[in-house]
Amino acid sequence: MLDWDHIFATRSSRMRASEIRELLKLLERPDIISFAGGIPDPALFPDAAFKDAYADIFSSPQVNAALQYSVSEGYKPLREWLVGEMEKIGIPCSVDNVFITSGSQQALDYLGKLFLSPKDTALVTWPTYLGALQAFNAYEPNYDQLTPNGNRTPDAYRDTAAKNGGAVKFAYLSADFANPTGETVDRQGREKVLDLADELDIAVIEDAAYQSLRYDGEPIAPLLAIEIARKGGIENTRTIYSGSFSKTLAPGLRVGFVVANMSVIRKLVLMKQAADLHSSTINQIAIATVAERIFDAQVAKIKAAYTARRDAMLAALAKYMPASASWTKPEGGMFIWVTLPAGLDGAELLARSLETEKVAFVPGQAFFADRSGANTLRLSFSCANEAMIEEGIQRLGRLIRSAEAKAA
Template sequence: MLNWDHIFATRSSRMRASEIRELLKLLDRPDIISFAGGIPDPELFPDAEFKAAYAEIFGGPAVSAALQYSVSEGYRPLREWLAKQMAALGIPATVDNIFITSGSQQALDYLGKLFLSPKDTALVTWPTYLGALQAFNAYEPAYDQLNPGGNRTPEAYRQQAAEAGGRVKFAYLSADFANPTGETVDRAGRERVLDLAEELDVAVIEDAAYQSLRYDGEAIPPILALEIARKGDINSARTIYCGSFSKTLAPGLRVGWVCASEAVIRKLVLMKQAADLHSSTINQMAICTVAERGFDEQVAKIHKVYKHRRSAMLAALERYMPADVTWTKPEGGMFVWVTLPKGTDGAALLAKSIQTAKVAFVPGRAFFADGSGENTLRLSFSCANDKMIEEGIRRLGDLIRGEVAEAA
């Protein structure tokens, strides 16, 4: 068999299979209770609304445009609707500040390509979204820990980046109900990130995939909104807001967006022209139709269901987890982050859980750029009903209790 390794680019050595994608295969096993997939519940998709939207497109004069090549920036009516949504979040924007992507994952890939030269440093939280690490890894960066609540000096970041052979290029974070922890960065932490970015003269990539999924507490302005309040104009801002319809309307249509300075948008448009020309026009048109007619109602529907499941999971964790296990208490999103006693290996626990307890989750190590976090795991409640949550957390608690006792 041909050995391709010496032909592949060096960046290919940093490409790794997603542990989460592999775990999603377990969703097809009826004997497994899965808290692994961080995916929306398909029962909540607005399928009737999409059926009507596509029927209208195919039944009218818009079908020709829907099936034709289109502009790389994205479908203008959708960008106009998104500009209004951004304004409601405190982000005054025009269509020229909005760029449509094939899901927010494509935005992360493009931004990695745009900013990272080999050996440059990306600041990410510990832990962080696994998909971001996968997107950035192809551009051969170094990583350093971003801690919005910390007091590390800009000079310390500069020095470590120089030792790695490059310079800091951006700070990446999910400020609302982050994947994987479910945690939210408070306003003071967001302001500190902006201060750090100003000192380092770097971009801020704000991953807002879960921003719409708040169930409790007071909303906090997006980082981009806070920066615009400081500077008065989005085109003077260094924050790049990445949004998605995957968690609210439908992930399979692969429609996301970037809201940023026109200078950044222009570069992203050039990248898209070279990569895939434009996102699916017909899917953008359908998303726009469904969003215009009932986005708020759809969000309210999923809020009710996910809030209940979040609360059910937190209550089950209280009932069944050993005293030395801790977890986050998210105000929104899809995830609860569990920290096990020191010395417990989440990956080994998963292997045993699949065989005995028949419960799936995601071991936490994959979310750490430095490979730490072995005693952590991520639980998703979005696709789990009350019975699954009660039984699955009970089994998992029994398994962890047995592992802790055995280690002692």
């Protein structure tokens, strides 16, 4: 067989299969209770609204435009709708500050390409979203740990990056109900990230994929909103806000967006032109139509369902987990992060779980840039009903107690 390794670019060696995408295959097995996939429940998709939207498109003169090439910036009515939504959360902007992507994952890939040269440093939380690491890895960066409420100095970050042969280019974080931990960065932490970025003269990438899914607690202003309030307008900011319709309307249409100052948007548009010209026109029109008609009602529906599932999982964890385990208590999103007793390995536990207890989850190590965190795991409650959660957590607790006893 042809040996391709010496032909591939060096960056290809840093591309790894997603452990989560592989685990999604388990959703097809009826004997598995899965807390693995961080995906929305398809039973909650507004399928009737999309059916009506596509029917309206195909029955109107707009259909030819919907099936045609379009501008790289994105469908203007959708961008205009997003301007209104941004205003509601303290981010005044114009349509020229909004850019449509093929899902927020494409935005992360573009931003990695835009900022990272080989050996540059990206600041990420420990742990962080696995998809971000996958997107950034192709551009051959180093990683350093971002601690929003920590006391590490800008010089310490700068010196470490220089020793590794590059410069710090951006800080990436999900401030609301992060994937994988479910945790939220408080107002003080957000302010400190912005201070750090100003000191280092770097970008801030704010991954806001879950921001709409708050179930309790008081909302905290996005980093971009805080920075706009500080600096008087979006054109003076360094924060790049990345959002998505995947968690609220439908992930399969692959529609995400970026809100940022126009200097960044112009560069992203050039990347879009070179990569795929534009995101699906008809899908953007359908998203715009459904968002205008039912967005608030749809978000209220999924929040009610996910709140009940989160509460059921937290109650089950308290009931069945050993005292030596701990977990986060998220105010929103789709995830709970479990720290196992010392000495246990999440990957080994998963292998045993699939064989004996038929429960799937994601081992936590995949979310750490340095591959630490072996004794952690991520649980998703979005696609399991309350009965499945009760049974699955009971099985998982039994397995952890058994593994802990064997390790003693």
